[in-house]
Amino acid sequence: MPYESAAKASGIFRPKVTFVVTVPLSTRFFQGQVAYFARSGFSVEFVCSPGTPLNDLCLEGAIPRPIRMQREIALPHDPISLLRLWLLFRRTKPDLVVSGTPKAGLLGTVAARLAGVKCVVYTMHGLRLETAAGGKRRLLWLTEWLACSIADHVRMVSPSLMRRVIGLGLVSANRCSVCGAGTSNGIETSHWKRTPQAEFVGSQTREKLGIPSRTIVIGFVGRLTRDKGVMELYQAFKHLQGTHPDCGLLLVGNFEEGDPIPAAWRDRICGDPGVFRTGFVTDIQQYYWAMDVFALPSYREGFPGAPLEAQAASLPVVCTDATGAVDSVVHAVTGFCVPVGNVAALTAALSRLLEDAELRLRMGEAGRIWVEENFARQIVWKSILEDYRAILEAAQHRHRAPLRRAAKVAFDRSAAAFLLLLCAPLCLATAFAVRLFLGAPVLFRQPRPGQHGRPFTLLKFRTMCDTRDTNGALLPDAERMTWLGRLLRASSIDELPQLWNVLRGEMSLVGPRPLLLKYLPLYTAEQLRRHTMKPGITGWAQVNGRNALSWERRFALDTWYIDHWSLALDLRILGLTLARMIRRDGICQEGHATMSEFSGSATVGEAHE
Numbered sequence: 001m002p003y004e005s006a007a008k009a010s011g012i013f014r015p016k017v018t019f020v021v022t023v024p025l026s027t028r029f030f031q032g033q034v035a036y037f038a039r040s041g042f043s044v045e046f047v048c049s050p051g052t053p054l055n056d057l058c059l060e061g062a063i064p065r066p067i068r069m070q071r072e073i074a075l076p077h078d079p080i081s082l083l084r085l086w087l088l089f090r091r092t093k094p095d096l097v098v099s100g101t102p103k104a105g106l107l108g109t110v111a112a113r114l115a116g117v118k119c120v121v122y123t124m125h126g127l128r129l130e131t132a133a134g135g136k137r138r139l140l141w142l143t144e145w146l147a148c149s150i151a152d153h154v155r156m157v158s159p160s161l162m163r164r165v166i167g168l169g170l171v172s173a174n175r176c177s178v179c180g181a182g183t184s185n186g187i188e189t190s191h192w193k194r195t196p197q198a199e200f201v202g203s204q205t206r207e208k209l210g211i212p213s214r215t216i217v218i219g220f221v222g223r224l225t226r227d228k229g230v231m232e233l234y235q236a237f238k239h240l241q242g243t244h245p246d247c248g249l250l251l252v253g254n255f256e257e258g259d260p261i262p263a264a265w266r267d268r269i270c271g272d273p274g275v276f277r278t279g280f281v282t283d284i285q286q287y288y289w290a291m292d293v294f295a296l297p298s299y300r301e302g303f304p305g306a307p308l309e310a311q312a313a314s315l316p317v318v319c320t321d322a323t324g325a326v327d328s329v330v331h332a333v334t335g336f337c338v339p340v341g342n343v344a345a346l347t348a349a350l351s352r353l354l355e356d357a358e359l360r361l362r363m364g365e366a367g368r369i370w371v372e373e374n375f376a377r378q379i380v381w382k383s384i385l386e387d388y389r390a391i392l393e394a395a396q397h398r399h400r401a402p403l404r405r406a407a408k409v410a411f412d413r414s415a416a417a418f419l420l421l422l423c424a425p426l427c428l429a430t431a432f433a434v435r436l437f438l439g440a441p442v443l444f445r446q447p448r449p450g451q452h453g454r455p456f457t458l459l460k461f462r463t464m465c466d467t468r469d470t471n472g473a474l475l476p477d478a479e480r481m482t483w484l485g486r487l488l489r490a491s492s493i494d495e496l497p498q499l500w501n502v503l504r505g506e507m508s509l510v511g512p513r514p515l516l517l518k519y520l521p522l523y524t525a526e527q528l529r530r531h532t533m534k535p536g537i538t539g540w541a542q543v544n545g546r547n548a549l550s551w552e553r554r555f556a557l558d559t560w561y562i563d564h565w566s567l568a569l570d571l572r573i574l575g576l577t578l579a580r581m582i583r584r585d586g587i588c589q590e591g592h593a594t595m596s597e598f599s600g601s602a603t604v605g606e607a608h609e
Helices: 002-010 024-030 033-039 052-060 078-092 102-114 134-150 159-167 196-209 230-243 263-271 285-289 306-312 343-355 357-374 377-422 424-437 483-491 498-503 517-522 525-532 551-564 567-583
Strands: 016-020 043-048 063-066 096-100 119-124 153-156 176-178 216-221 247-252 275-279 293-296 317-320 335-338 443-449 455-461 508-510 536-538
Touching: 016 078, 016 102, 024 033, 024 043, 024 052, 033 043, 033 052, 033 377, 043 052, 043 078, 043 102, 052 063, 078 102, 096 102, 096 377, 102 119, 102 134, 119 134, 119 377, 153 159, 153 377, 159 176, 196 285, 216 230, 216 285, 216 306, 216 343, 230 247, 230 263, 230 343, 263 275, 293 306, 293 343, 306 317, 306 357, 317 343, 335 343, 343 357, 377 424, 377 498, 377 508, 377 567, 424 455, 424 483, 443 517, 455 498, 498 536, 508 567, 525 551, 536 567
Parallel strands: 016 043, 016 096, 043 063, 096 119, 119 153, 153 176, 216 247, 216 293, 247 275, 293 317, 317 335, 508 536
Antiparallel strands: 443 455
């Protein structure tokens, strides 16, 4: 093991990352990435079943750790694989374990957790359960849920996959992320570029396959299975032949026994003179260059690589809106996105491209630029590397966090108790004034989301009257705000009852302000991170603009605080809060009693108390 020995001899700390997948074929997700990690200061180990692809990763600087694992459920073998993984992690002591694919995801995360690995990541490359049914679907859901629950962090390979996984209740939004625009490994864009030489190779490939030169070729690359939509593609092709007799269908890949195409359909495809098949091939460049249009009518994906390769080869792409696939094309710019299983929509999209050569060229060029800007391997690798470094850093903070959290709780409660005693006369005077001028109740109570989104009842001194219009509806907030309410808000005296929320452990002195429960479904995954800590009476956003901030800026400041909080920062914020109270700035947003209502991408409507 020369790489391992050299790392130890250098005396330089190299974080050790261990990747775990089930079978050697899955190592394609890491080709080139391993060498990049090694050059960037990581010691890389790779675990999967024995095979040539695993040994090939040695050339990139990885230490191979062969442990036999089965892709499907195999009760006699799975416990043995789990034991071997546990023993390996106990011996090698990795800093970070990254498991991918369903079986390795479960076995790897469980073994790493049992072995005491400090940082465990599950990389989800797709959801097999999406095309499963009955007991198998429930079992797949359970295994995915276990892997997600055990891991410290779940990395998704596409934005739509993350939305789907969160929607299925497999993981919460604050525990998962997507690196950059997605994909597992990016693509080597220059490898697929359509140059004059590539055009010549493509024409030669057509000749070898017996494709007439005038034929407009619709291409497909992948497993010839039911869930890849091959039957729908063939049906669309037969419809197109009626209006475009000069079109042909090129299928690059093999029929497979897993999720097989029915024998009758297979016979029709194989016997059709308009369908050209290559079988399994290792070098697929030349086949992209022989195509005019690329189609992937898949039922499910994680993030398919073939559409990116096709676009890098300047081909327009037609794919479905299936999970993962929808992220691989920019609809109406680099191609078209059609509903899953909709043969008519697939036929119509392909027909548009067959009829319009200029549209094919325009979309192909737009696709090439889009892929080069977002999915070039160096871009993707850098994003993944930065993500793993951030996860490792977060793990280090997490292992120091219990003492820091305990110190924060102790400071909050002791300070809240002291301030309640100190401000008791002011609170009594305020309560009397509110009762006298605004009536009962003296306190404004409203459910707000606390830590992890759990609701609690927030307390404030009442600042608005109950004036209503002729129909009995409350007037707008700005019209119900009284002189006393403006005074209480300007001085922040209306917030004093929240010291009781702090004393009860529902809030902190410093943290993201608790907003409305109805906003929770509107947040992005990044914005939801503001709920990983207790809400505060004041916060980083409050001392950097308060209600005068835009929602986007406010959320950015909240998440910055989540990532950088400390007692020293809390004390600084408390000091700045006092200065803000004296200056009385940022109390409201122009045109609103406090701040406009949050509606996701836009902010319209009335403010809240």
